[in-house]
Structures are given as C-alpha cells and as structure tokens.
Amino acid sequence: MKVFKILFFLLLSACCFAGDLFELCIIKKSGGSSPLSSSVEAVLKYLASSTSIDPPTDAVYLEVGQGIFDYPFLCVTGKGSLKDFTRKETALLAKHLSSGGFLFIDETESYGLDDFYRSVKDFSAGIFPAAALEKIPEDDVIFRSFYLQPKAAGRNSVSPSLYGVRIDGRWVIVYSRNDIFGAWARDESGRFIYSCYPGGEAQRLEAVKITVNIVMYSLTGTYKKDIIHRDFIERKLKSW
Amino acid sequence: MIEDLTLVFFALLAYLTIRRRGVFYRLAALAVVFFLIANPAIRKKSSAPAPVLAVCLDTSSSMAVKNGKSSRLEAAKGALRRELPDLKKKFKLVFYTFDSEPRLLGESAFFNSRASGGASLISRSASEITASLPEGGSMLLLSDGRDTTSESCYFSKPVHCAGFGQLLEDDMSLKILEYPEKVFQGSVSKARVRVECPPGRGPARIRIGRPGEKGGEKPVVFSEGETVKDIDVEFIPGEAGDNIRYNVELLPSDTNPGNNSDFFRVSVFKSLMKVLFISGRPGWEYSNLRALIKSDKRIDLTSFVILRNPSDYVPFPDNKLSLIPFPVREIFLNDITNYDLVILLNFDYTKFISPDYLSLLLRHIRSGGALMLIGGEDLFSNGNYFKSPLGEILPVTECPGGSFSEEKFFLRASPSHPVTSLISGISAAGDVPLKGMSPASSLAPDAQSVLTTSGGDPVAAVRNEGKGRVMTLLTNSLWRLFFAGPETSYFYQEFFKNSFAWLTRSPLLDEISLSGRKNYKIGEDLLLRIQLRNALHSGVTVRHVAPGGQSYLPPVMVSPGVFVVKKIIEEPGPHSVRISVSGERGVRAEKVFSFTVTEKSIEEENTSAKHSHLREISRLSLGKYLGSDLFRAADIPAPVDDSGFYHPAMKNYYLIFTALFFVGLWFKDNTR
Numbered sequence: 024m025k026v027f028k029i030l031f032f033l034l035l036s037a038c039c040f041a042g043d044l045f046e047l048c049i050i051k052k053s054g055g056s057s058p059l060s061s062s063v064e065a066v067l068k069y070l071a072s073s074t075s076i077d078p079p080t081d082a083v084y085l086e087v088g089q090g091i092f093d094y095p096f097l098c099v100t101g102k103g104s105l106k107d108f109t110r111k112e113t114a115l116l117a118k119h120l121s122s123g124g125f126l127f128i129d130e131t132e133s134y135g136l137d138d139f140y141r142s143v144k145d146f147s148a149g150i151f152p153a154a155a156l157e158k159i160p161e162d163d164v165i166f167r168s169f170y171l172q173p174k175a176a177g178r179n180s181v182s183p184s185l186y187g188v189r190i191d192g193r194w195v196i197v198y199s200r201n202d203i204f205g206a207w208a209r210d211e212s213g214r215f216i217y218s219c220y221p222g223g224e225a226q227r228l229e230a231v232k233i234t235v236n237i238v239m240y241s242l243t244g245t246y247k248k249d250i251i252h253r254d255f256i257e258r259k260l261k262s263w
Numbered sequence: 264m265i266e267d268l269t270l271v272f273f274a275l276l277a278y279l280t281i282r283r284r285g286v287f288y289r290l291a292a293l294a295v296v297f298f299l300i301a302n303p304a305i306r307k308k309s310s311a312p313a314p315v316l317a318v319c320l321d322t323s324s325s326m327a328v329k330n331g332k333s334s335r336l337e338a339a340k341g342a343l344r345r346e347l348p349d350l351k352k353k354f355k356l357v358f359y360t361f362d363s364e365p366r367l368l369g370e371s372a373f374f375n376s377r378a379s380g381g382a383s384l385i386s387r388s389a390s391e392i393t394a395s396l397p398e399g400g401s402m403l404l405l406s407d408g409r410d411t412t413s414e415s416c417y418f419s420k421p422v423h424c425a426g427f428g429q430l431l432e433d434d435m436s437l438k439i440l441e442y443p444e445k446v447f448q449g450s451v452s453k454a455r456v457r458v459e460c461p462p463g464r465g466p467a468r469i470r471i472g473r474p475g476e477k478g479g480e481k482p483v484v485f486s487e488g489e490t491v492k493d494i495d496v497e498f499i500p501g502e503a504g505d506n507i508r509y510n511v512e513l514l515p516s517d518t519n520p521g522n523n524s525d526f527f528r529v530s531v532f533k534s535l536m537k538v539l540f541i542s543g544r545p546g547w548e549y550s551n552l553r554a555l556i557k558s559d560k561r562i563d564l565t566s567f568v569i570l571r572n573p574s575d576y577v578p579f580p581d582n583k584l585s586l587i588p589f590p591v592r593e594i595f596l597n598d599i600t601n602y603d604l605v606i607l608l609n610f611d612y613t614k615f616i617s618p619d620y621l622s623l624l625l626r627h628i629r630s631g632g633a634l635m636l637i638g639g640e641d642l643f644s645n646g647n648y649f650k651s652p653l654g655e656i657l658p659v660t661e662c663p664g665g666s667f668s669e670e671k672f673f674l675r676a677s678p679s680h681p682v683t684s685l686i687s688g689i690s691a692a693g694d695v696p697l698k699g700m701s702p703a704s705s706l707a708p709d710a711q712s713v714l715t716t717s718g719g720d721p722v723a724a725v726r727n728e729g730k731g732r733v734m735t736l737l738t739n740s741l742w743r744l745f746f747a748g749p750e751t752s753y754f755y756q757e758f759f760k761n762s763f764a765w766l767t768r769s770p771l772l773d774e775i776s777l778s779g780r781k782n783y784k785i786g787e788d789l790l791l792r793i794q795l796r797n798a799l800h801s802g803v804t805v806r807h808v809a810p811g812g813q814s815y816l817p818p819v820m821v822s823p824g825v826f827v828v829k830k831i832i833e834e835p836g837p838h839s840v841r842i843s844v845s846g847e848r849g850v851r852a853e854k855v856f857s858f859t860v861t862e863k864s865i866e867e868e869n870t871s872a873k874h875s876h877l878r879e880i881s882r883l884s885l886g887k888y889l890g891s892d893l894f895r896a897a898d899i900p901a902p903v904d905d906s907g908f909y910h911p912a913m914k915n916y917y918l919i920f921t922a923l924f925f926v927g928l929w930f931k932d933n934t935r
Contacts, residue, residue: 041640041667041668041669041698041699041700041740042546042548042609042638042639042640042667042698042699042738042739042740043546043547043548043549043609043639043699043739043740043742044546045545045546045547072575072576073571073575073576073577073578074545074570074571074575074577075543075544075545075569075570075571075572075575076544076545077544092743092746092747093743093746095547095550095742095746119746122745122746122752123547123550123551123554123742123745123746124746167585168585169570169584169585169586170579170583170584170585171582171583171584171585193554228579232579232583239545239570241550242545242546242547242549242550243545243549243550243553243568243570244550244553244554244557245557246553246566246568247585249564249565249566251565251567251587252585252587255587256585256587259582259584259585262582263582
C-alpha cells in the first residue's frame with residue numbers, strides 16, 4: 024500500500040513544478056466549459072511581465088482527483104449552471120480548500136437568470152455547509168492585494184461585486200459573475216475577441232486588475248492588511 | 264457483694280447453731296468469718312520486663328549554641344544526668360544521638376557526644392527510632408526543636424519531648440524552596456516557598472515582586488496546630504531579560520526580620536516574538552508560512568513580499584497600485600535589532616540591498632538574533648549569500664557552479680535534534696515527494712542537519728553563531744506537506760514552530776524544564792522539580808555529581824510528566840544534577856542543573872530554638888511535652904502497671920473450705 028502511495032505521489036510530482044511557483048490549474052468537467060486558451064495564456068503572460076509571480080506559460084487541466092493537491096490555485100469556469108460534482112469530488116475539494124487551497128469560479132455567460140449563481144451557492148454549501156456564499160466587501164484586502172480598488176469587472180457587468188466563501192478569515196472560494204477570462208481572450212492576430220459591455224476598454228482594464236488581485240490574494244492572503252501598508256495605501260487612495 | 268453477704272449470713276447462722284460451744288471451734292469459726300469479711304488482698308507482681316525508653320539527644324550544630332554559660336547540649340545532658348537514676352528505676356534505657364541520622368550509642372559515648380551535625384532531622388529521626396522500639400516502648404527527645412526539613416512523619420510510639428535553648432517563639436520565617444529557571448513575560452509563573460509560623464500567630468501575607476516594585480501579595484492562613492506551610496506564590500514577569508531578580512517577603516514583620524525575606528533570579532523570555540519575514544516573491548511557501556505565523560498569537564509579524572521586480576512593467580500609474588517601497592534603510596539600519604527572528608525566503612538580496620546591510624544583520628545575529636534562510640531558485644543562485652557577509656555563518660557550504668535543482672527528493676527528519684525529535688516518527692512526511700532544492704555542498708563544520716534527503720544530503724541545517732542561531736532550509740517546497748494529509752500537515756506546522764522556538768532559544772522547546780534553587784547550605788534538602796515536554800515512552804535518570812562522588816537519585820513522579828527529586832546535601836562546593844531523558848531510540852535529551860553548596864551549615868542560619876515543633880511532635884505521637892530547659896523523670900508517663908490484687912478469702916477453694924467447715928461443725932453438733 025505504501026509503495027502504491029509513493030508511486031502515486033511520484034506520478035503526480037512528475038508533472039508539477041519545483042519550488043513554490045504559482046501554477047494555474049483549470050478543473051475539467053465533462054459537459055462543462057473551459058476558458059479559452061488565449062485567455063489563460065494572456066493572464067499568465069501578464070502575471071509574468073507585470074509582477075514577481077513568474078508562472079509557467081501553460082496552465083494545467085485536471086479533473087478533480089488526488090492530483091489537485093499539487094496545485095493550490097484551482098479554477099472552474101462555466102455557464103448556465105455549475106456542473107454537479109460527485110460526493111467524492113466534493114470531499115476532495117473540501118480537503119484541498121481547507122488545507123490552504125483556493126478556488127476561483129468564473130461565470131462565462133449569463134442568460135439573465137440566476138441559475139449559475141444558485142448552482143454555485145449549492146456547490147459551496149455542499150463543500151462547506153457551515154459557510155455561506157456572500158458578497159465580498161469593497162474594502163476587503165482582495166481589492167488591494169496589488170491594484171487599488173479595482174472593480175469586480177469582466178467582459179460582462181452582471182454584478183458589481185465578487186462573491187466568496189470565507190473559512191477561518193480567508194476567502195477560499197472567489198466567484199465572479201462577469202466573465203473575467205472573457206475580457207482577456209484574443210484571437211490569433213492579437214485582437215480582443217469580445218468587447219466589454221457596457222464599460223468598454225476601461226472595463227477591460229478593471230478586469231485585468233481584478234484578475235491580478237485575485238491571484239495575488241491567493242498567494243499573499245491578508246498581507247496588504249498589515250499595519251505597515253495601511254497608512255501608505257490610505258495616502259494613495261486620498262491622492263485620487 | 265450480695266453473694267458475699269449471703270455467705271457470711273449463712274456462716275454466722277451455722278456458728279450460732281453450734282450447740283457445743285467449745286472455745287476453740289468458736290474462735291476458729293469467728294476467724295473464718297472475719298477473714299471472709301475483711302477480704303484481705305495480696306499484690307501480685309507482673310512478670311513483664313521494664314518498658315524501654317529511648318533517650319535521644321539532638322547533636323546538630325544548633326545545640327552548641329550557648330544559653331548563658333552552658334550550651335543547649337550541656338543543659339540537656341545535665342538535666343538527663345539528674346533524672347537518670349529515677350529513669351532507670353522506671354525504664355530500660357537505650358541511648359541515641361541524631362543529627363542527619365540517628366545513632367545508637369552506649370551510655371558513656373552518649374554523654375561524650377558533641378554538637379557538630381550539619382543538619383537536624385528531628386521528625387525523621389524520631390520516626391525511625393520509634394519504629395525500632397519494642398511494643399510498650401517510648402522515646403525521650405532532647406532537642407532545641409529546629410528541624411532542617413519539615414516533612415510529615417509517622418511516630419509509632421509516644422515521643423516525650425524536652426526543649427532546650429532560647430526561644431524566639433514569635434518568629435516567623437520564609438524560605439524559597441524552588442523556582443523555575445525560565446519563564447515567559449506576562450505569563451503566570453510560580454515559586455514555591457516555605458513559611459514557618461508559631462502556633463496561634465495571626466494571618467500573614469507574602470509579597471513577591473521586583474526590587475522597588477510593589478508586587479503582588481498572597482495571604483497565608485495557618486490552620487490550628489499548623490506551623491509550617493509550603494505555598495506556591497504566583498508572579499507575572501513584566502520585563503524580559505536574564506537573571507531578573509524577584510524578592511519574596513513575609514509580612515507583617517516580626518522580632519527577627521532577618522529571616523522574613525528571600526530572593527531568586529529567573530530568565531524571563533519575551534512573550535511576543537518579533538519576526539521579520541521577507542519573501543523574494545509571492546508563492547505557496549510564503550502563503551502557508553505566513554498563515555501559520557499569523558495564527559500564532561505569540562508572534563508579532565512584519566512581512567514584506569516583493570510583488571514586483573525592478574524589471575516588471577505595470578501599465579497603470581503608481582497611485583493605482585497598493586505597492587509600497589521596500590523600506591530597506593529603516594529595516595536594516597534602524598529596526599533590525601528589534602527582531603528576534605529574520606526569515607529570508609527565496610530572497611535575492613543583490614537585487615534590493617547592499618551587502619553592507621547584511622553586515623548589520625550578521626552583527627545582530629551574533630549578539631542574540633536568529634536567522635532563517637529558506638531556499639528557492641533565487642536564494643543561493645550564483646552563490647550570492649556565500650559571498651555575502653552572512654557567508655561565514657551559514658550552516659551549509661557553497662556548491663560551486665550549483666543551480667536550483669528540480670530533482671525529486673524525500674525528507675528524513677533527525678530524531679536527535681529538538682526541532683524534529685518529536686516529529687521524526689511521522690513516516691508519512693517521508694513519503695511525499697518534494698521538488699526544488701537550492702544548491703549547497705555539505706554541512707558547515709559545526710553545523711547539524713535537522714532534515715535531510717533520503718540520500719543523506721542536508722535539507723535543513725542549523726548552527727550556533729555567537730549568542731544567536733542560524734537555520735538554512737534549502738527547499739521552498741515544504742508547503743506540499745501541508746496539502747498531502749493531516750499527518751504531514753502537522754509535521755509542517757510543528758517543524759516551523761519548533762524551528763522558530765529553537766532559533767530564538769525559547770523555553771517552549773526545552774525537553775526538560777527545571778525548578779530548583781541555585782544555592783544551598785549543608786544540611787538542606789535539595790528539591791528539584793523536573794518537567795518533561797514529552798513524557799510518553801520516556802525514562803528519566805537523575806545523577807547527582809557532588810565534589811566527593813556521584814550517586815543516582817530516584818525521581819518520583821508527582822503528575823504526568825512531572826518528577827521530583829530530593830536529597831539532603833552534605834558536602835560543600837559545586838554540585839550538579841544531570842538529568843537524562845531516554846526514549847525508544849536511546850537518550851533523547853539531557854540537561855545539567857548546577858548549584859552551589861556553601862560551607863555554612865543550615866544549622867548556623869537561624870539558631871533560635873523552636874519548641875513549638877517539639878510540642879507538635881509530642882501531640883502527634885500521643886506523647887507528652889515535658890517543658891523547656893529541664894524535665895523530671897516523674898513526668899514521663901510509664902506504661903500502665905498491669906500487676907493485680909489477689910483476694911484469698913474470695914477464692915472458690917476458700918469459700919468451699921468455709922462451707923465445709925461449718926457443715927462439719929453443724930454435723931458434729933447435731934449428730935451426737
């Protein structure tokens with residue numbers, strides 16, 4: 024049994040990166056959707072060029088299994104409603120998130136109904152029955168982890184807020200209703216595939232900022248809440 | 264009585280009915296009747312031997328104190344000589360002297376004894392002697408009543424005490440018995456003190472605090488008949504530092520204030536550890552370690568993460584960013600000495616700070632600071648730290664041309680180092696493959712490895728540097744342990760918590776914590792309390808090394824993980840007690856407790872007599888207190904005389920003879 028366990032770990036570790044680099048792991052779900060590869064590529068490239076996070080250029084695509092424990096940052100995208108996770112998958116996700124993992128859920132298309140929102144609510148209640156999906160306050164540290172006060176923007180503008188599930192003072196699930204990855208998608212010639220509505224390019228820039236902030240939050244937690252940053256940030260905000 | 268009178272009535276009736284009244288028979292009959300009425304008694308002596316009385320003379324040094332012209336010892340001998348003839352009539356005498364132990368002597372040796380003993384164990388000696396006496400025996404104790412220890416003893420025979428020496432019966436005294444070596448600032452700590460108080464004295468108070476401070480007070484109430492009390496006094500250290508002095512005073516003051524106060528010194532550790540945590544970039548090791556540190560209320564964390572490198576381009580104005588400039592000057596020039604621990608995680612200093620700043624860090628470490636270097640692709644790339652001022656204190660040596668390795672490896676934890684001794688058995692931690700190792704060649708000469716790869720290469724190594732300590736952790740992939748399962752997550756947390764404690768020399772990591780005293784006098788009881796961090800599957804061996812040789816002391820477990828050792832100190836000079844804790848893999852921890860024994864005997868410390876103690880021994884043993892400075896043999900109660908009275912007139916054969924006599928007379932008179 025122990026040998027199998029070691030072999031299993033070895034198999035997993037063969038594909039993960041050394042050290043503690045940020046790697047984007049996108050959860051594959053049959054019948055579900057994944058972000059466009061150009062969006063993922065653009066996000067990773069931007070993180071590499073604008074921050075000290077130097078992620079690998081490619082994301083990892085995995086189904087929910089033991090493999091997710093090599094990737095603290097998980098990402099699920101979808102539209103309509105979030106695909107059902109089995110009880111085993113839910114248990115693995117609960118263990119992952121309780122151990123310090125992070126899950127970002129991006130709603131890529133809204134049809135004017137709240138089906139996806141409700142399904143996310145049910146999904147998070149299945150993982151953490153005692154914690155509710157709630158709006159992330161505008162003054163939360165996630166809105167100042169790299170950029171100051173970005174809007175919860177994306178390709179769409181379904182909700183001005185991010186939603187999340189907080190465990191022990193940490194947002195372990197962050198949910199955007201505005202198709203953040205859509206704002207990053209480009210075609211082969213490098214032009215943006217989707218226009219951002221209703222805010223246009225300014226909205227896209229906000230989407231860029233909030234993307235970085237979400238990733239940065241997953242890696243630094245409440246770092247920007249430390250006293251040493253507080254006065255400095257307040258001074259900057261006053262200068263606007 | 265009624266039976267006797269009935270018999271007399273019938274005897275007289277028979278007498279009066281004698282027809283032939285011969286003088287001889289009448290007189291004989293009268294004599295028989297009078298003998299019967301008089302009922303004479305004869306004392307019948309017991310055949311049992313005389314009861315044993317053990318005469319015990321205190322020959323401790325305090326008995327040499329002069330009381331007028333003669334010493335207490337001489338006064339006791341004089342009183343005994345005077346009463347000796349009477350005592351010998353009543354008892355079979357055996358003679359003992361005692362100080363630290365009782366000695367059976369002949370009469371002449373007894374009277375030639377001198378007061379030179381370094382201790383006087385009155386209760387213990389009386390207990391031992393009474394246990395050796397035969398049934399019906401008792402003891403005559405001649406002493407000044409000053410007992411070195413105040414342990415409770417059982418006396419199996421009555422102890423009659425006579426006290427000698429000048430009294431200071433109103434005298435109260437205080438002595439510190441034990442106190443912890445190390446305590447935490449702001450935490451409730453305890454010192455154990457002994458208070459002696461004459462019977463009937465009102466309530467007292469103990470005050471404890473730093474010199475010049477008011478300190479806290481604790482009331483001491485003695486119950487009826489109680490004269491000695493061992494009390495735990497609590498104190499809350501306010502200031503951190505080594506050898507902080509605390510005074511303990513007994514209030515209100517009495518006629519002999521010299522023995523109403525004592526003091527001790529403890530090392531007070533900061534309750535709040537200041538940690539500076541600099542990370543070269545955001546990453547999972549930083550994220551997990553920060554969360555762990557933040558969850559510890561005893562750590563005040565200041566952290567900096569390099570979120571953007573100088574080469575990174577951000578297409579937004581600076582005031583839209585939450586980034587702050589890295590305050591290098593403030594940290595390294597002004598604040599560095601305030602930090603108990605500096606953690607540098609995957610931090611390439613060459614990009615941000617001058618090597619001169621590392622010289623300041625080096626100086627701080629040597630004067631008591633702590634440094635933890637955690638690996639990553641930027642830590643030892645191009646050998647940068649090895650060539651910095653910190654290079655000479657690193658626990659690992661440079662691997663020339665080495666680069667960040669992405670090879671898999673498995674951890675092995677050292678079972679002998681305090682950081683990992685309690686977690687080295689978590690085998691699951693060794694099953695998790697880790698990737699990413701900063702280049703290093705081998706251990707520095709005086710370094711120890713705490714974690715290694717399964718091949719034996721160092722992963723985490725430590726060394727002492729001046730008053731400070733340094734740890735190098737060559738990998739930044741330990742965060743994977745956090746995700747691999749509850750056991751490995753526990754390993755991760757304990758490894759870092761223990762590392763912080765070890766680096767900052769926190770008492771939290773002490774396998775053995777001791778409470779004792781650093782100075783003793785000859786004749787005093789060494790009292791050492793040993794507390795183990797992990798008592799599970801542990802054996803404790805205690806060896807006392809005295810100037811004249813060594814001996815093993817039996818540790819007595821008083822509660823789980825807490826042991827006490829006691830021994831009467833008889834030799835002056837430097838002493839030490841070596842405590843070894845052995846686990847499944849042999850000796851796990853050792854600690855040496857050193858103390859000094861002064862030439863001065865405890866007997867010389869306070870020479871006032873204490874007859875209340877003798878009264879207490881008499882009371883407890885159902886004996887009699889015979890008074891002070893003299894006693895009378897007649898006052899010593901002898902065992903109840905078991906001799907009986909013999910009444911021949913009331914014996915059956917006499918009564919039968921009487922009846923037959925009168926029947927014979929009657930028959931003689933009435934059958935002729």
